[in-house]
Amino acid sequence: MTNEGFGAAVRRKEDRRFLLGKGNYVDDMVLPNQTYAVFVRSMYAHAKIAKIDSSAAREAPGVVAVFTGEDIAADGLGGLPCGWLIKNKDGSNMVEPAHPALAQGKVRHVGDPVAMVVATSKVAARAAAALVDITYDVLPAIGLLADATRPGAPVVHDEAPNNLCYDWHIGDEAQADAAFAKAAHVVELDLTNNRLAPNAIEPRSAIGDYSAANDHYTLYTTSQNPHVIRLLMGAFTLHVPEHKLRVVAPDVGGGFGSKIFHYAEELLVTWGSRKVGRPVKWTSDRSEAFMSDAHGRDHISHAKLALDASGKFLALKVSTQANLGAYLSTFGSSVPTYLYATLLSGPYDLAAIYAEVKAAFTNTVPVDAYRGAGRPEAAYLLERLVDKAARQIGMDRIEIRRKNFIRTDQFPYQTAVALQYDIGDYHATLDLALASNDRAGYDKRKAASAAKGKLRGFGISTYIEACGIAPSAIAGALGARAGLYEAANVRVNPTGSVTVFTGTHSHGQGHETTFAQIVAEKLGMSVDNVDVVHGDTDRILFGMGTYGSRSAAVGGSALMKALDKVIDKGKKIAAHLLEASVGDIEFKDGTYRVAGTDRVKAFGEVAFTAYVPHNYPIETLEPGLEESAYYDPKNFTFPGGCHLVEVEVDPDTGVVEVVDVSIADDVGTIINPMIVDGQAHGGLAQGIGQALYEEVRYDGEGQLTNGSYMDYCMPRAADLPSFKVGNHVTACTHNPIGVKGVGECGAIGVPPAVINAVIDALIPLGVTDMSMPATPEKVWRAIQAAKTAKKGA
Amino acid sequence: MATIKLKVNRQAHTLECASTTLLVEALREHLRLTGTHVGCDTSQCGACTVHVDGKSVKSCTMLAVEADGAEITTIEGLAQGGELHPMQAAFREHHGLQCGFCTPGMIMSATDLCKRTPDPSEHEVRHWLEGNLCRCTGYHNIVKAVRAGAAGMRGGK
Numbered sequence: 020m021t022n023e024g025f026g027a028a029v030r031r032k033e034d035r036r037f038l039l040g041k042g043n044y045v046d047d048m049v050l051p052n053q054t055y056a057v058f059v060r061s062m063y064a065h066a067k068i069a070k071i072d073s074s075a076a077r078e079a080p081g082v083v084a085v086f087t088g089e090d091i092a093a094d095g096l097g098g099l100p101c102g103w104l105i106k107n108k109d110g111s112n113m114v115e116p117a118h119p120a121l122a123q124g125k126v127r128h129v130g131d132p133v134a135m136v137v138a139t140s141k142v143a144a145r146a147a148a149a150l151v152d153i154t155y156d157v158l159p160a161i162g163l164l165a166d167a168t169r170p171g172a173p174v175v176h177d178e179a180p181n182n183l184c185y186d187w188h189i190g191d192e193a194q195a196d197a198a199f200a201k202a203a204h205v206v207e208l209d210l211t212n213n214r215l216a217p218n219a220i221e222p223r224s225a226i227g228d229y230s231a232a233n234d235h236y237t238l239y240t241t242s243q244n245p246h247v248i249r250l251l252m253g254a255f256t257l258h259v260p261e262h263k264l265r266v267v268a269p270d271v272g273g274g275f276g277s278k279i280f281h282y283a284e285e286l287l288v289t290w291g292s293r294k295v296g297r298p299v300k301w302t303s304d305r306s307e308a309f310m311s312d313a314h315g316r317d318h319i320s321h322a323k324l325a326l327d328a329s330g331k332f333l334a335l336k337v338s339t340q341a342n343l344g345a346y347l348s349t350f351g352s353s354v355p356t357y358l359y360a361t362l363l364s365g366p367y368d369l370a371a372i373y374a375e376v377k378a379a380f381t382n383t384v385p386v387d388a389y390r391g392a393g394r395p396e397a398a399y400l401l402e403r404l405v406d407k408a409a410r411q412i413g414m415d416r417i418e419i420r421r422k423n424f425i426r427t428d429q430f431p432y433q434t435a436v437a438l439q440y441d442i443g444d445y446h447a448t449l450d451l452a453l454a455s456n457d458r459a460g461y462d463k464r465k466a467a468s469a470a471k472g473k474l475r476g477f478g479i480s481t482y483i484e485a486c487g488i489a490p491s492a493i494a495g496a497l498g499a500r501a502g503l504y505e506a507a508n509v510r511v512n513p514t515g516s517v518t519v520f521t522g523t524h525s526h527g528q529g530h531e532t533t534f535a536q537i538v539a540e541k542l543g544m545s546v547d548n549v550d551v552v553h554g555d556t557d558r559i560l561f562g563m564g565t566y567g568s569r570s571a572a573v574g575g576s577a578l579m580k581a582l583d584k585v586i587d588k589g590k591k592i593a594a595h596l597l598e599a600s601v602g603d604i605e606f607k608d609g610t611y612r613v614a615g616t617d618r619v620k621a622f623g624e625v626a627f628t629a630y631v632p633h634n635y636p637i638e639t640l641e642p643g644l645e646e647s648a649y650y651d652p653k654n655f656t657f658p659g660g661c662h663l664v665e666v667e668v669d670p671d672t673g674v675v676e677v678v679d680v681s682i683a684d685d686v687g688t689i690i691n692p693m694i695v696d697g698q699a700h701g702g703l704a705q706g707i708g709q710a711l712y713e714e715v716r717y718d719g720e721g722q723l724t725n726g727s728y729m730d731y732c733m734p735r736a737a738d739l740p741s742f743k744v745g746n747h748v749t750a751c752t753h754n755p756i757g758v759k760g761v762g763e764c765g766a767i768g769v770p771p772a773v774i775n776a777v778i779d780a781l782i783p784l785g786v787t788d789m790s791m792p793a794t795p796e797k798v799w800r801a802i803q804a805a806k807t808a809k810k811g812a
Numbered sequence: 813m814a815t816i817k818l819k820v821n822r823q824a825h826t827l828e829c830a831s832t833t834l835l836v837e838a839l840r841e842h843l844r845l846t847g848t849h850v851g852c853d854t855s856q857c858g859a860c861t862v863h864v865d866g867k868s869v870k871s872c873t874m875l876a877v878e879a880d881g882a883e884i885t886t887i888e889g890l891a892q893g894g895e896l897h898p899m900q901a902a903f904r905e906h907h908g909l910q911c912g913f914c915t916p917g918m919i920m921s922a923t924d925l926c927k928r929t930p931d932p933s934e935h936e937v938r939h940w941l942e943g944n945l946c947r948c949t950g951y952h953n954i955v956k957a958v959r960a961g962a963a964g965m966r967g968g969k
Binding site: 741 | 840845851853857887888900915938939946948953
């Protein structure tokens with residue numbers, strides 16, 4: 020057998036069905052007697068609903084039913100809950116306004132659903148939706164975060180008269196102030212983290228199917244975490260016992276966070292199926308996705324860093340405004356707090372940190388986790404600030420980072436913002452990235468760019484993230500309303516093949532392969548003998564799903580535990596068969612052996628014996644070979660690394676081209692290097708997208724002005740270079756694999772490296788600041804402004 | 813309603829469909845060939861790319877009635893005799909897919925490129941694929957896969 024365990028670039032088991040066009044995505048499914056739902060959504064950012072007249076729609080051809088807010092209220096459907104309670108500075112709770120699945124008297128963002136039309140075809144439903152006559156009294160709206168807390172601003176929710184959801188802080192302000200008082204240098208920076216649309220290429224879709232005969236619901240939905248959706252629907256929104264609801268997330272075409280959350284549409288088609296007595300299917304259009312999928316980022320921050328005369332960081336103070344959108348999405352409140360401000364130490368030894376976050380409601384789509392979720396915002400702030408500090412005090416950008424890195428002898432390292440990093444080697448990843456980038460050849464490359472009329476810039480970012488979400492007790496103490504462990508079940512089949520049931524969900528990450536590799540590593544069998552089942556609450560015992568780069572670290576660790584139990588039970592069976600004591604049995608490479616002898620039993624023989632127990636210790640051991648395990652992590656994991664970017668800027672057009680990306684990450688033990696590299700590539704593309712191309716734009720009145728692929732600039736193949744991706748492994752100290760997580764590193768590390776490179780390119784022209792996305796127009800204007808300023812000087 | 817005749821993946825079909833039915837709807841809903849995907853509503857993402865008379869076309873941009881009499885190949889028709897097409901094999905070998913949603917469109921687009929340009933450079937691949945969006949791979953491995961797939965197609969494998 021070839022080695023297919025840890026470190027093997029096994030080609031993916033799931034690929035064949037996708038390559039043949041035989042994937043099974045929700046929109047591919049057709050249930051007998053199925054109907055189609057179309058949502059009528061608000062075109063206004065903020066309005067009172069004076070009247071809804073759906074009589075014409077109800078009478079339109081093919082229409083089965085039209086539902087409005089009144090109908091769901093009459094049936095007692097619960098509002099969409101928020102999974103994380105944040106406390107204000109004064110200890111009081113955040114404001115949690117109702118988040119109804121269909122508007123109750125008021126709409127609060129463009130795209131807010133007002134009615135659901137159900138018809139026998141999508142065409143009929145669409146035509147009838149246009150006949151739902153809604154009279155709105157339009158109200159003043161807040162489209163931009165910067166306007167949310169201004170005096171006299173329109174109020175999104177009466178419960179939050181100043182539009183603040185919470186005013187939260189972390190760290191020791193007095194300690195930070197004391198450090199600033201004795202600082203030799205203080206560096207300050209204002210920055211914006213641009214609002215993004217996640218844009219998984221598969222739009223969201225859901226089919227509700229109620230069986231009156233069994234009083235049982237099935238929901239097929241594009242979800243990263245079907246058990247969480249079942250939990251929330253059971254307890255909060257649909258109000259049915261969990262055994263009466265099955266949630267299936269089949270093949271899902273990308274998530275990036277946007278498919279974590281419990282959305283109105285999946286609830287409404289499930290409930291609607293009971294109301295109309297037929298399955299109800301809904302599939303989002305892309306334009307609809309822009310105004311109904313949760314967005315990401317959207318911060319405005321002021322940061323200042325105190326340094327001593329030698330360039331050592333003394334303290335950091337950060338004040339951030341975060342946009343939560345019109346309603347609290349499932350994990351929206353946790354992103355700008357515990358997933359953001361706790362990362363503000365970065366890879367640096369920083370004794371004092373104080374951060375405060377004011378999170379505001381606006382008349383925009385809810386904002387929640389998107390690839391990186393808080394950690395890109397922290398890395399961007401810190402790495403822009405560190406670069407500015409280097410320039411301000413005249414220190415090399417690489418050296419200032421080296422000087423301030425947490426040293427390897429300082430681990431475990433307690434940060435000033437709650438986290439304790441277990442391990443890392445930031446000098447090593449920096450050195451590896453520098454070698455890959457060929458730093459020594461830079462001047463030559465810069466001269467070659469100049470010969471073409473281009474300005475070349477070099478940018479660096481050294482970042483850290485917290486993954487493997489999460490130790491339940493810690494998360495609970497911080498306000499999480501759920502546990503964040505993971506579950507795995509290993510079913511050894513009688514002839515020795517293995518079926519793994521995992522509570523994580525794969526929507527591109529390749530778990531069907533990497534989880535099979537974990538089995539290969541532990542049981543010494545080929546991945547061909549392993550099937551991985553995920554995404555179905557009826558088949559899998561439980562799970563919290565896939566997000567925050569947690570699947571391998573938490574779900575993989577649960578699988579390791581379950582496999583240990585299988586091996587241990589097998590030892591007892593083998594001991595019986597080999598007439599030896601259990602303590603003398605070893606298991607290695609798929610074989611049980613009496614230690615120091617040639618007396619062996621293959622794993623398959625032991626499995627067969629477990630199911631055909633003719634010669635079996637039946638008095639002391641049950642037949643069968645199937646084990647489950649739950650794993651709750653002891654700590655977060657802390658991937659980190661160094662991302663280096665070179666850009667060429669065309670000073671005449673402002674066009675920025677990324678010409679080199681050299682990164683070195685430390686994502687812990689690598690199960691499948693091919694998949695790990697692929698995850699880094701995808702994250703890099705999204706990170707470069709944020710830095711140069713992407714931004715969801717609202718006008719001051721809350722109108723979404725770029726809600727399609729014609730207007731929102733998605734990175735395309737020709738916009739990106741090939742990437743040089745390297746890894747330096749320090750194994751996580753507290754999980755059985757040593758894995759840290761790789762899903763988000765690209766999106767976290769690279770945006771500041773790109774912008775630092777753009778600024779580096781433009782500094783000779785006098786440009787010292789640049790915001791994301793660094794579009795040609797923005798860059799060109801900055802160049803012109805700098806020219807004008809120079810002339811004036 | 814219109815009656816149209818299509819040859820899809822070497823098999824003849826006669827369809828009754830509305831004059832407004834898009835080719836992608838005819839394929840997905842009438843013929844249940846769900847390998848062709850819909851990722852947007854503005855002909856930008858390319859997930860719906862199929863071959864119409866041998867050329868790659870975004871099937872969301874063509875009415876089914878316009879395809880009357882045409883020969884169409886979808887992702888389901890690419891592999892023959894249980895063997896992956898060289899482009900499909902190259903996508904697997906080079907990890908050119910993650911969630912799989914853009915993959916059928918990428919592969920149908922790439923095979924058309926390689927018929928026109930049997931040995932495309934990285935630059936040519938990247939520019940040809942401008943009409944196909946992928947959110948998972950960062951295109952890095954797609955580009956590698958397309959060039960390897962081109963080699964496979966040249967070799968007649």
